[in-house]
Amino acid sequence: MLKHSPIDDSFRALAEPTRRALIERLTQGPASVSDLAKPFAMTLAAVVQHLQVLEAGGFIRSEKIGRVRTCRLEQGGFAPLANWIAARRMLMERRFDRLGVLLAEEEAAEQVSRSAAKPKKQRRRRAKE
Amino acid sequence: MLKHSPIDDSFRALAEPTRRALIERLTQGPASVSDLAKPFAMTLAAVVQHLQVLEAGGFIRSEKIGRVRTCRLEQGGFAPLANWIAARRMLMERRFDRLGVLLAEEEAAEQVSRSAAKPKKQRRRRAKE
Numbered sequence: 001m002l003k004h005s006p007i008d009d010s011f012r013a014l015a016e017p018t019r020r021a022l023i024e025r026l027t028q029g030p031a032s033v034s035d036l037a038k039p040f041a042m043t044l045a046a047v048v049q050h051l052q053v054l055e056a057g058g059f060i061r062s063e064k065i066g067r068v069r070t071c072r073l074e075q076g077g078f079a080p081l082a083n084w085i086a087a088r089r090m091l092m093e094r095r096f097d098r099l100g101v102l103l104a105e106e107e108a109a110e111q112v113s114r115s116a117a118k119p120k121k122q123r124r125r126r127a128k129e
Numbered sequence: 130m131l132k133h134s135p136i137d138d139s140f141r142a143l144a145e146p147t148r149r150a151l152i153e154r155l156t157q158g159p160a161s162v163s164d165l166a167k168p169f170a171m172t173l174a175a176v177v178q179h180l181q182v183l184e185a186g187g188f189i190r191s192e193k194i195g196r197v198r199t200c201r202l203e204q205g206g207f208a209p210l211a212n213w214i215a216a217r218r219m220l221m222e223r224r225f226d227r228l229g230v231l232l233a234e235e236e237a238a239e240q241v242s243r244s245a246a247k248p249k250k251q252r253r254r255r256a257k258e
Contacts, residue, residue, distance in 0.1 A: 002146035002169075011144035017131035020213075027220035040131075073221055078214050084149075085211050091156035092202055 006058070010081050013057030018042070019050050023059060023073065030072035033062070135187070139210050142186030147171070148179050152188060152202065159201035162191075 013019055022036055037047040051071055054060045059077040062069050142148055151165055166176040180200055183189045188206040191198050 002150055005146060007149075008144050008146060011140050014213075015137050015140035015144060017134060017137060020136075021131055023217060027217055027224065029224065075221070075225065078218050078221075082211070082214050082218065084143075085207050085214070088152060088156055089207050089211065092204070092207075095156065095158065096204065 007080055007084060009053075010057040010059070013053050013059060014081070016050070016053075018047075019054055022047075022050060022054060026060060026071060026073045030070050033069045033071065036071060136209055136213060138182075139186040139188070142182050142188060143210070145179070145182075147176075148183055151176075151179060151183060155189060155200060155202045159199050162198045162200065165200060 014023075018040060021040075025031060025036060025039075033048060033051065034044065036051070037044050040047055051060065051062065055062060055071075057077075058080070059074055060071050061074050062071045064070075143152075147169060150169075154160060154165060154168075162177060162180065163173065165180070166173050169176055180189065180191065184191060184200075186206075187209070188203055189200050190203050191200045193199075
């Protein structure tokens with residue numbers, strides 16, 4: 001079994017529509033927990049739990065001033081996931097590029113062998129005539 | 130409660146170190162299920178289950194020829210996640226840019242009011258002399 005790593009929590013945090021909607025709302029600016037909870041048909045406690053998951057995943061941070069807890073997006077919070085995905089896409093595309101080169105080489109070799117085969121056929125035909 | 134969407138499965142699929150390691154292996158090229166399972170200290174059934182999650186998430190596809198099931202990365206499999214993240218980052222950065230502009234404007238206004246205040250002080254000083 002491989003070890004659990006922080007990136008697991010980040011991916012898991014985004015695997016839930018309410019949490020993605022909370023991030024969506026926070027792209028417009030910081031908001032209090034009660035304002036964030038308003039559009040959702042769930043208890044405040046459930047929203048708080050979702051916010052805690054987002055905070056553990058490094059996407060938001062929250063600050064309590066007096067009785068109000070305000071949440072905001074963490075700058076650079078998406079970087080670990082975006083970087084992980086970008087690196088794998090690059091490896092994948094490099095492989096597809098290599099495959100493309102191999103196919104092109106194969107096709108070129110085939111054309112060469114076809115054009116090398118042609119005179120032979122002509123020679124044979126001439127020999128028959 | 131918001132509706133579950135396919136992107137939930139994609140994020141959840143990557144939230145597990147074994148599944149990310151399987152993707153890592155497949156960036157090098159297609160592989161049979163038994164070859165993919167070799168480096169992991171788990172049953173073949175457990176690896177098959179992880180591969181099914183990756184297939185449901187749109188990251189890989191598999192094909193059975195005879196008795197061998199071969200898996201390969203799905204081209205464009207990362208696109209939905211990468212696009213979702215990129216769009217939120219753009220919104221976020223746009224907001225930080227706007228904040229930057231506001232702060233710069235505020236600073237400029239402060240400098241204007243400071244330089245407007247200076248002559249006043251000089252006038253006062255002159256009046257005292």
